[in-house]
Amino acid sequence: MHFSYFRQFIERLCERRYPTGTVLRGRYQVVRELGMGSYGITYVAMDLQTNTQVVVKQMRTVKKKTRIESFAREANILQRLEHPQIPALYETFIEHGVPHLVMEYIDGDTVESLIFEKGKMYTEKEAFELLKRVLTVVQYIHEKGVVHRDLRIPNILLKNGHVYVIDFGLARFLYEQIPHLDTYTLEKKLRREIDVRSDIYALGHFLLFLLYSSYEPNTEEERSWEEELEISEAARSILRKMLQIDPPYRDVVELMKEIERTMEGWKKDVIVS
Known part of the structure; x- marks a missing residue:
């Protein structure tokens, strides 16, 4: 296995994932994991206040400084893009020192x-x-x-x-x-x-x-x-x-x-x- 792929494999194993049922910010209950990307892990979650599904993106913690910058940029970009065919950003929050984004869930x-x-x-x-x-x-x-x-x-x-x-x-x-x-x-x-x-x-x-x-x-x-x-x-x-x-x-x-x-x-x- 190439070293870079081995490193990525180990990094993914070390990430703290949320099991089904986890409640974040006292509001968002994890339904299932959607996947892991370069900067974050995404989940479908139930917003317990509105009883609607949302997407919660949890920042990956490896290379934290770079990823914090990327998360802030993504939030800034989504705030600028108000379009019905682009997921809306609802809010950002930090839990256990880790930034999260809450976005519109499009079930397609x-x-x-x-x-x-x-x-x-x-x-x-x-x-x-x-x-x-x-x-x-x-x-x-x-x-x-x-x-x-x-x-x-x-x-x-x-x-x-x-x-x-x-x-x-x-x-x-x-x-x-x-x-x-x-x-x-x-x-x-x-x-x-x-x-x-x-x-x-x-x-x-x-x-x-x-x-x-x-x-x-x-x-x-x-x-x-x-x-x-x-x-x-x-x-x-x-x-x-x-x-x-x-x-x-x-x-x-x-x-x-x-x-x-x-x-x-x-x-x-x-x-x-």
């Missing part, structure tokens, strides 16, 4: 669970329609001076036909800088740089997941997505720009306009045929 399906647990398959048209809906939320985030930096299939959620963007643990304000970015691998740099293009890059991979959901391999030969996926030239062109293989989009607005033009072209093709 992540795109990850839809694809890998429920077998959802997306056509090219459906994939771009979903991407466009996600982009409207991301455009709002960018307009508020924030970049998400973690737009993956577990962090895009669907409920009653609505799209939600969750988990702002890695989000940053666009005016911030990351030290030692030049030491990152190219892949990590493209995902983590504080620039709107990093979200577009991540959504390029999000789009690939959607398109691969209906892919059936016909060979064991390892090939690139461009060789494997049977998609239109317009879709291929958009993906190459999102993944920064070709000169990238400057912002989400430029990307959305090209998607709209492409989808209009598909409608015309249907009418003609």
